[in-house]
Amino acid sequence: MYGLVDCNNFYVSCERVFNPLLRNKPVVVLSNNDGCIIARSNEAKSLDIPMGAPLHLYKTLIKKNKIFTYSSNYTLYGDMSSRVMSSLNYFVPDMEIYSIDEAFLDLRKFNEKTILEEMFKIKQFIYQWTGIPVSIGVGPTKTLAKLANKMAKKHSSNGVYVLTISEHLRSILSNIQLEDIWGISKGWANRLKSIGINNPLDLQQSDPRKIRKIVSVVGERMVYELRGNPCLSLENIVDKKSITVSRSFGNMVNDKYNLKQALANHVARAAEKLRSQDSLCGEICVFINTNRFRKNDLQYSNSAILPFDDLTDNTNIIMKKAFKVLDRLYRSNYNYKKIGVILLNLKQRKKDVKNKNYVIQDNLFTYDKNYKNIADASDVCMEILDDINTKMGKMTLFYGSQGIVKHSGRKKIEKDKWRMRSFYRSPFYTTNWADILKVS
DNA sequence: TCTGGGGTCCTAGGACCC
DNA sequence: TCTGGGGTCCTAGGACCC
Numbered sequence: 001m002y003g004l005v006d007c008n009n010f011y012v013s014c015e016r017v018f019n020p021l022l023r024n025k026p027v028v029v030l031s032n033n034d035g036c037i038i039a040r041s042n043e044a045k046s047l048d049i050p051m052g053a054p055l056h057l058y059k060t061l062i063k064k065n066k067i068f069t070y071s072s073n074y075t076l077y078g079d080m081s082s083r084v085m086s087s088l089n090y091f092v093p094d095m096e097i098y099s100i101d102e103a104f105l106d107l108r109k110f111n112e113k114t115i116l117e118e119m120f121k122i123k124q125f126i127y128q129w130t131g132i133p134v135s136i137g138v139g140p141t142k143t144l145a146k147l148a149n150k151m152a153k154k155h156s157s158n159g160v161y162v163l164t165i166s167e168h169l170r171s172i173l174s175n176i177q178l179e180d181i182w183g184i185s186k187g188w189a190n191r192l193k194s195i196g197i198n199n200p201l202d203l204q205q206s207d208p209r210k211i212r213k214i215v216s217v218v219g220e221r222m223v224y225e226l227r228g229n230p231c232l233s234l235e236n237i238v239d240k241k242s243i244t245v246s247r248s249f250g251n252m253v254n255d256k257y258n259l260k261q262a263l264a265n266h267v268a269r270a271a272e273k274l275r276s277q278d279s280l281c282g283e284i285c286v287f288i289n290t291n292r293f294r295k296n297d298l299q300y301s302n303s304a305i306l307p308f309d310d311l312t313d314n315t316n317i318i319m320k321k322a323f324k325v326l327d328r329l330y331r332s333n334y335n336y337k338k339i340g341v342i343l344l345n346l347k348q349r350k351k352d353v354k355n356k357n358y359v360i361q362d363n364l365f366t367y368d369k370n371y372k373n374i375a376d377a378s379d380v381c382m383e384i385l386d387d388i389n390t391k392m393g394k395m396t397l398f399y400g401s402q403g404i405v406k407h408s409g410r411k412k413i414e415k416d417k418w419r420m421r422s423f424y425r426s427p428f429y430t431t432n433w434a435d436i437l438k439v440s
Numbered sequence: 441t442c443t444g445g446g447g448t449c450c451t452a453g454g455a456c457c458c
Numbered sequence: 459t460c461t462g463g464g465g466t467c468c469t470a471g472g473a474c475c476c
Binding site for chain 2: 463465469475476
């Protein structure tokens with residue numbers, strides 16, 4: 001079973017920890033420049049304030065209902081997040097931090113009969129230790145755990161919900177919207193409806209190959225996941241593959257000097273993030289936009305990418321390149337609302353080889369040893385894979401049923417069956433040997 | 441007047457290689 | 459009716475997520 005822990009109204013809950021007077025009162029937290037409402041307490045939600053609402057449209061409502069408004073404090077939220085995550089980790093060692101306020105749990109070692117009580121205990125401890133209320137959903141796959149979490153928030157008195165494959169699940173699936181499923185947004189829901197799939201139960205019952213034609217392998221995976229066949233596994237914490245820093249301006253900016261100053265700040269922060277994960281970057285992208293909401297203004301948005309001569313994490317080098325891109329993009333006849341920088345093509349700094357037990361040669365590693373059961377072999381493979389992924393950035397894994405990893409020549413490998421890469425395009429993509437063999 | 445910021449993954453298609 | 463087969467790498471664009 002998988003679990004999904006989600007902090008309730010996270011940013012609002014963080015503010016409440018430090019100001020208990022806010023409890024049971026309507027509270028919202030605002031985005032940069034206090035432009036949008038990005039978090040709402042339940043009390044604010046029941047006043048029909050939508051997520052992402054522009055503040056200026058709700059000024060009257062806020063005044064009338066005495067809603068407390070707060071500018072966002074990401075340093076605080078980040079700190080609270082790590083407290084919640086490390087508390088969780090204390091109870092469940094195998095977990096994936098999915099976002100600032102969510103984590104997936106691997107609950108395979110828990111007893112299914114007592115899982116509800118166990119989760120409830122965890123929920124209580126998290127609250128006791130951090131002051132943050134959470135909801136926990138449990139299901140046979142990540143997608144169903146995600147759905148269970150929604151149920152926990154809506155229909156459970158204690159904030160925990162366990163979903164199993166049953167008639168009950170069928171009735172739930174037939175009574176919710178396609179958009180309630182993790183990964184389905186309006187666009188895909190419309191496409192699915194156009195072929196007669198109107199609710200998640202229809203989706204669960206349909207031919208996966210048919211779904212793939214409409215919404216790619218991602219949608220195909222959903223079909224299996226809804227049936228209780230896991231296609232998505234917990235992912236290890238890996239380094240970011242791109243780093244973005246961007247801000248909207250409070251006022252419109254026209255002159256290059258101010259744009260440059262903002263860009264310099266963003267670059268400095270991006271470079272810090274880059275170094276903090278011990279990566280180097282190969283390319284830089286800068287983008288600028290005018291205010292898209294001002295329909296009467298002349299609109300301009302553009303971006304450009306430049307490569308570095310060598311991989312770098314040096315702020316000065318990145319800065320120079322960023323200014324060069326800006327020179328290319330800047331047009332003096334527009335008013336700008338936003339500027340940002342993206343560091344791309346990130347590579348991990350090479351680390352020393354710790355595990356010498358395996359040999360790497362020509363993008364091929366061998367670790368020659370016999371195992372009695374596949375689980376042991378699988379564990380060792382995962383360790384090696386992690387190690388190699390960290391050191392080399394990426395790899396292709398060839399494998400055979402003998403438990404010996406080998407590259408046996410191009411023509412000898414049966415298509416779509418034996419090549420790791422092929423699994424990437426299969427709904428059952430996984431890096432776990434046991435899973436691979438189970439499927440093939 | 442005022443409208444967030446930061447990510448990931450997948451596909452198709454072209455260039456190129458052996 | 460016939461055309462070789464199998465592959466890598468890269469990119470743009472379009473989805474989706476919190």
